[in-house]
Amino acid sequence: MIDLNNFMRELESSSPAPGGGSAAALVGAVSASLGLMVSRLTEGKKGYEDQQEEIRRITNEMIEVKELLMAGIEEDTASFNGIGAARKLPKSNDEEKRIRKEAMDRAMRDAIRSPWKIAMNCQRAMRLNSRLLKIGNRNASSDAAAGLIMAKAAADSALLNVRINLKYMNNNSYSEEQLLKIKLFSEDCETILRDSLSLFNRLMDPEGEA
Template sequence: MRDQTIGEFLEELSARVPAPGGGASAALHAAQGASLVAMVARYTTGERYAAHAAAVGRIAAAADELRETALRLGAEDATAFTAVTDAYRLPKGTDEEKTARSAAVAAALEGAARPPAEVVGVAERVVALAEELLPICNRNVLSDVAAATEAARAAAGTARVNIEINLGGIKDGTVRAGFSATAGAAGPLMDRADRVTAAVRREIAR
């Protein structure tokens, strides 16, 4: 995903192959949101913004790190989902094989839920950075703050359904509850993103 062209990734995404899929798309949304935050921060420099230089520099650095994390999670999601398809292909002709296959599927589904769960965390950090940047940023790139939170919103919503689809096969109740809580956190996060976009639109409309 990191080294592909956009066209190559989209072609692979559209193919009848197990991965990449929605999880990789969620990670890419998050990476785009982080990149937009970093871009806005880098336009918020110079004498006019000197009072906010430390905060802006920190935001840009954090956004760069989040972009790299999101790209890593996209790759991990593809690997994890492939493990799920491999587990479902295991033999189930005997009781022993059925037991082994069931355990392998449960472990693979737990692994598949982890990357999108982490993507929700990345999206939350992107929104938090955008919230911090919004009142101090260069107004010429104000719309890109909203674009960043819209990308993070898409990341959170997409990651949420990719967590939820794996929950039913996870046997450990504690683990399942943790993933359920993360999925549940996506809704309030998406509301926060909506509020940033609404604030930007109000300012643009003045």
């Protein structure tokens, strides 16, 4: 279990890790926790009888997402530290240079996979919070919307780490493939956010949806 005060002290220190990826994972986990609050405020609630089966499913999936994002806090730091370890490998001859280059490539790919995993779990939190906004306890609709916004920000932040690591990859085809993937993923997240906030605004309209 992460100690929040210790994490914040490490985050604000001059050490490059933990950094933006780990912070994104934490914010994503907070988003999932908000969603869990909404689902639990809906469980067994009068007027939501028809939604109970789906609410239980959402609760179970949101728990999984939260746990994955909490694990991502330390995983992202470890992946960054892997790059540092690879950079310290000797390079005094061709064989050492080859070994170092291969280690750097593996470390960079790990450092790209880690924030991608965070971003994808944040998108899952977005989708679940979006669904809760539609079927969950209306009195907690602002919490579902807040969780959704946090998850979107966390996903965007994680993808910034993907992009900066791609900058150091000596593989143009891989980088181009990843950048296209980021573009499509981001567009999907934007659509979820836009549609969900449109619903929230209708719910807040005194003459809108009940």
